[in-house]
Amino acid sequence: xxxxxxxxxxxxxxxxxxxxxVDAFLNHQCDVTLFNDMGAEWARIFAGKKIDKILTxxxxxxxxxxxxxxxxxxxxxxxAKKSQSIxxxxxxxxxKVYSYTKQKEFPxxxxxxxxxxxxxxxxxxxFLANGKAMHGLIDICNEAGVVIEGxxxxxxxxxxxGGKELREAGYNVASxxxxxxxxxxxxxxxxx
Amino acid sequence: xxxxxxxxxxxxxxxxxxxxxVDAFLNHQCDVTLFNDMGAEWARIFAGKKIDKILTxxxxxxxxxxxxxxxxxxxxxxxAKKSQSIxxxxxxxxxKVYSYTKQKEFPxxxxxxxxxxxxxxxxxxxFLANGKAMHGLIDICNEAGVVIEGxxxxxxxxxxxGGKELREAGYNVASxxxxxxxxxxxxxxxxx
Numbered sequence: 001x002x003x004x005x006x007x008x009x010x011x012x013x014x015x016x017x018x019x020x021x022v023d024a025f026l027n028h029q030c031d032v033t034l035f036n037d038m039g040a041e042w043a044r045i046f047a048g049k050k051i052d053k054i055l056t057x058x059x060x061x062x063x064x065x066x067x068x069x070x071x072x073x074x075x076x077x078x079x080a081k082k083s084q085s086i087x088x089x090x091x092x093x094x095x096k097v098y099s100y101t102k103q104k105e106f107p108x109x110x111x112x113x114x115x116x117x118x119x120x121x122x123x124x125x126x127f128l129a130n131g132k133a134m135h136g137l138i139d140i141c142n143e144a145g146v147v148i149e150g151x152x153x154x155x156x157x158x159x160x161x162g163g164k165e166l167r168e169a170g171y172n173v174a175s176x177x178x179x180x181x182x183x184x185x186x187x188x189x190x191x192x
Numbered sequence: 193x194x195x196x197x198x199x200x201x202x203x204x205x206x207x208x209x210x211x212x213x214v215d216a217f218l219n220h221q222c223d224v225t226l227f228n229d230m231g232a233e234w235a236r237i238f239a240g241k242k243i244d245k246i247l248t249x250x251x252x253x254x255x256x257x258x259x260x261x262x263x264x265x266x267x268x269x270x271x272a273k274k275s276q277s278i279x280x281x282x283x284x285x286x287x288k289v290y291s292y293t294k295q296k297e298f299p300x301x302x303x304x305x306x307x308x309x310x311x312x313x314x315x316x317x318x319f320l321a322n323g324k325a326m327h328g329l330i331d332i333c334n335e336a337g338v339v340i341e342g343x344x345x346x347x348x349x350x351x352x353x354g355g356k357e358l359r360e361a362g363y364n365v366a367s368x369x370x371x372x373x374x375x376x377x378x379x380x381x382x383x384x
Contacts, residue, residue, distance in 0.1 A: 023306075024305070024306075028271065028273065029269070030268065030271070032268075032269060033266045035258065036262075036266075058250065059254060059273070062251060062255045062258075063254045063269065063271075066222055066224050066227065066254075066255035067259065069224045070228075070259075074228075076221050076224075077221070077222040077224060078221045078222070079220065079222070079255075081220065111215065111220060114215075114220060114221045
């Protein structure tokens with residue numbers, strides 16, 4: 001998606017350690033006009049698929065998923081939680097995920113009430129790198145018996161293995177920008 | 193806002209300990225049609241105010257704020273973070289907040305790049321109870337020198353002191369549903 005690639009080039013920052021900072025428009029400050037265009041693009045890509053629900057993960061996925069849902073007939077958005085809360089009770093699906101950016105393991109939790117066997121689900125997240133968080137969501141989907149219709153990603157780090165593994169496993173992964181290479185010292189970025 | 197009150201009555205659950213669970217439509221599963229109507233209502237209430245930016249706090253505020261932003265000319269949404277990340281670097285505004293639902297203290301962090309002195313900001317959050325999280329956002333706004341044009345809340349627990357204190361301090365607080373009383377044993381709820 002050219003608009004997203006252009007925006008990453010303009011407002012993104014490449015840092016040493018394969019860090020791509022896009023907090024100016026994606027995951028700290030949010031450009032809702034861009035989110036709308038991303039939602040429209042996923043709706044185009046997944047046109048004809050039955051999507052009953054969008055599943056994402058807190059925190060950065062939520063805004064993107066909520067605006068995307070407007071392009072899928074206002075389906076409900078469920079966001080997986082990363083910590084226990086007294087607001088989370090009853091039966092839960094849970095998976096463990098290691099976060100590179102937070103540098104710790106965290107749980108991914110979804111209440112069983114919000115995933116129903118046989119539902120068709122679109123998974124959405126802001127980043128796909130090694131795929132750990134997405135595999136956590138997929139584990140939960142499998143446990144719940146829902147059908148994963150596709151995976152919508154804003155930015156895929158194509159030089160890490162997450163996207164490749166998911167596609168090889170048969171998932172329909174739609175990454176709107178795939179970073180092929182980036183150089184933290186020079187601050188350059190190249191898209192697939 | 194009648195639609196939100198009706199929805200709380202229908203799909204919310206009152207639990208002992210003054211816990212109001214609205215995870216079926218507000219803060220775990222998200223009803224984006226309802227969010228849209230909430231955004232339209234805040235736009236009506238804050239009509240004529242200059243709003244340059246919406247500031248909220250992860251995680252539950254994000255979806256509500258992003259959809260609300262569409263009713264304020266697609267202004268940027270900034271969400272305060274509750275933990276450090278390697279994606280957060282450089283100068284930050286930071287405040288400390290105690291969360292009753294998480295039962296621990298957490299930081300509220302906003303990068304200095306995303307609040308500019310003189311900007312007019314609308315604060316949005318899903319809940320207002322004792323007001324701790326909102327005071328954290330306000331502290332950050334004051335430090336940044338932005339103008340707080342108003343505070344949009346989905347559900348205010350009117351029997352706790354947060355809303356009262358904020359109004360007495362002169363803030364324009366627009367809570368779309370104000371719970372006057374609730375009974376965790378009977379499961380009943382009464383709106384102001």
